[in-house]
Amino acid sequence: MAHLSYFIGSEDEAIVIDPRRDCQLYVDLAFEMGLKIKYIFETHRNEDYVIGSLELANLTGAEIYHGKYLDFKYGNNVKDGDVFYFGSLKLTAIHTPGHTDESMSYLLSELETGDEGIMVFTGDTLFIGDTGRTDLYGPDDASRLAGNMYDSIFNKLLPIGDHVILCPAHGAGSICGGSISEREQSTLGIERRKNPSLQVENKDEFVDLKNSEHHYIPHYFKKMEEYNLKGAPLMEPTYPLSLSTQEFKQHINDGAVILDTREPVSFAGAHIKGSYNIWIEGIPAFAGWVLSYQKPILLTMEEKEHLETVTRYLLRLGFDNIKGYLKEGIESWYNEGLKIEKSWLMDVHRLNDEIKNNKLTVLDVRRNDEWEKGHIENAVHIYVGELENRINELPTNKPIAVVCNVGRRASLAVSILKRNGFDEVYNVLGSMTAWENANYKMLK
Secondary structure (H helix, E strand, O other): EEEOOEEEEEEEEEEOOOOOOOOHHHHHHHHOOOOOEEEOOOOOOOOOOOEOOOHHHHHHOEEEEEEEEOOOOOOEEEOOOEEEEEOEEEEEEEEEOOOOOOOEEEEEEHHHHOEEEHHHHHHEEOOOEEEEEOOOOOHHHHHHHHHHHHHHHHHHHHHHHOOOOOOOOEEOOOOOOOOOOOOOOEEEEHHHHOHHHHHOOOHHHHHHOOOOOOOOOOHHHHHHHHHHHOOOOOOOOOOEEEHHHHHHHHHOOOEEOOOOOOOOHHHHOOEEOOOOOOOOHHHHHHHHOOOOOOOOEEEEOHHHHHHHHHHHHHHOOOOOOOEEEEEEEEHHHHOOOOOOOOOEEOOHHHHHHHHHHHOEEEEEEHHHHHHHEEOOOOOEEEEHHHHHHHHHOOOOOEEEEEOOOHHHHHHHHHHHHHOOOOOOOEEEEOOOEHHHHOOOEEEE
């Protein structure tokens, strides 16, 4: 999720900004440094993960603060200009609407050197190399939010000073921006000069720029918004259970859904019917598109050592109902004589031959911007996150070959197709990277 949180300490006090849900880290830091966590600040109601404010407050007794222009069911309201002191530092709240109406930024100053700010925490308003998305309220409000964001950035943030260190709520890879830089350090001055979104002549140009962006909105955002408005349930201090094949099978019969986190080639060779295949690093970006909050989750993994990472990712998305994992992995399943499914693999050379002979349908599941940079002629384009809801757009009279960038998102798409009754589906190994390297024809 490329989420960035901040722990700032001074003398014997500390604050945390936008804490993650698995928040023992902050408690440990405070203990190691002899600090008491006094305040927890939220920059806005986050949409892409469960914020850990209530978890951290439960562990520390710290007070929670967030913007006043949303009816939060927990914590305290903060308004523009409010000031908080901890140790020898001062934090000033700045109302910076645009991404959302209640969005706040926080300016950090040292009391010893005067009121001049040294660091600003901008939430999803200003990123390194980008600005926050303004489409979350729908098209009717997009222009209003974009105009508010322009005012927040140009009239409130940039005038603070070019020297001020920028601390956004997300880094590269977040879906809360379109093209956040891989660079991890910046200042307001660097962004004023180099950020592509800020190289505009006026507000109208900025609004047009923001309205021209295309972002996907995963359906799990609604659950995150609900949790982060009302307060998410506190996490249970337990790990998913180790399940025998018979216990695993019983949970399947009771309606649980399987998340298979193995690599695409392993998944293609053998998997349990109905499994979704998401590689481990892809869980933060794609689990929220396909998993249900109403159904228990079962895990199939390559190694037991992956359990902690997979569980952490799911908990950050609010998927708390993890029933357990298959104790000895997929091998135990087929060793018991239980039924398995397989999908198919092909390389780009066979794909090229099959296209020439008009023997299959090519499905491209990449984002719009990737598709526009180059795609296979006559391919069907459906983003992988939207595939399950648009499955009826695919022909059923031919095999389907799925491409993405290298084949991982394609494997998720293959698993979706298999769940929906498509039998002969192929993951193209190397996908569009291999296709381009083989010098096959691409349209732009």
